Amino acid sequence: MKRGFEIVSKYENKELTVPYRTTNHAAGYDFESAVDMVIPSIWKLNFLKILWAVKHEKKINQESLAKARAVLKPFLIPTGIKAYMQPSEVLIIANRSSNPLKRGLTIPNGIGVIDADYYNNSGNEGEIFVQILNFGIDDITISKGDRIAQGIFMPYLLADQDDGSKAKTRNGGFGSSGK
Template sequence: MKRGFEIVNKYQTQGLNLPYRTTTHAAGYDFESATDFVLPSIWKLDFLKILKLIRKGQQYTDEDAEKARKILKPLLVPTGIKAYMQPDEVLILANRSSSPLKHGTVLPNGIGVIDADYYNNENNEGEIFFQLINFGLFDRKIKKGERIGQGVFLNYLTTDDDKGGQAVRTGGFGSSDQ
């Protein structure tokens, strides 16, 4: 087994589809949402209040700033999927080209990086989530089975003097953040 996808245990009986390439020459595997999911519009969550204060150079409270940070925090849309690959490979997650145009949804970090050692980690079995923010005017109602992003497997290179990562993955999403 070189690379591929599996359904995580939590979703085994939920009728999920493994990621798939839609066209013959597509590089990306389309991922679907594992559940119905509502991605709220940032505009309805009192984001405008702090934006107006900032634009006018007015004072705002730490509470206002924290509220704005929470509003702009991406939500994790579950896929119910995990990926296995070779040690020198990575799965890059990307937005579907139509998502910003049609729905106002974006991956705020541009891409997601799924490392080979994320597979079957002890915290979440390696389930892949798409981080999304909805800049559209209205809440985005994502239906189970709707395509929410794509993944591309790539080989990566290391430097001649690379010592290799010293840490061993001990958790799931964001576990290598220090």
């Protein structure tokens, strides 16, 4: 097995579809949402007072900043999917081109990087989540089975100076390599 997709165990009997290409020459495999969920518009969240204060160069207390940060963060859409690949490969999760234009949805970190050692990790079995922000005016309902992102397998290269001395074994799920 070189590379591919599997359904994580907690979604085994939930009738999910593994990612697929929609045209013969598509580079990306479409990922679907594993659940129904609502992604609220950022404009409805409680951070507009902070933006007003920033624009008008007013002092902002730490409590208000903390409240604004708590609501202005991406939502994680579960896919119920994990990906296996060769050690020298990465799965890039990218936004679907229609999401910003048609639905006001964006991936705030630009792309997601799924490393080969994320597969079957101890934290979440390697389930892939898609980070989404809704910068549109209206809340967006994501239904189970809606295509939300695309994944592209790619090889990567190592720098000449990379001796692996700072690399550790992954211990955990989403965001665990940055700890």
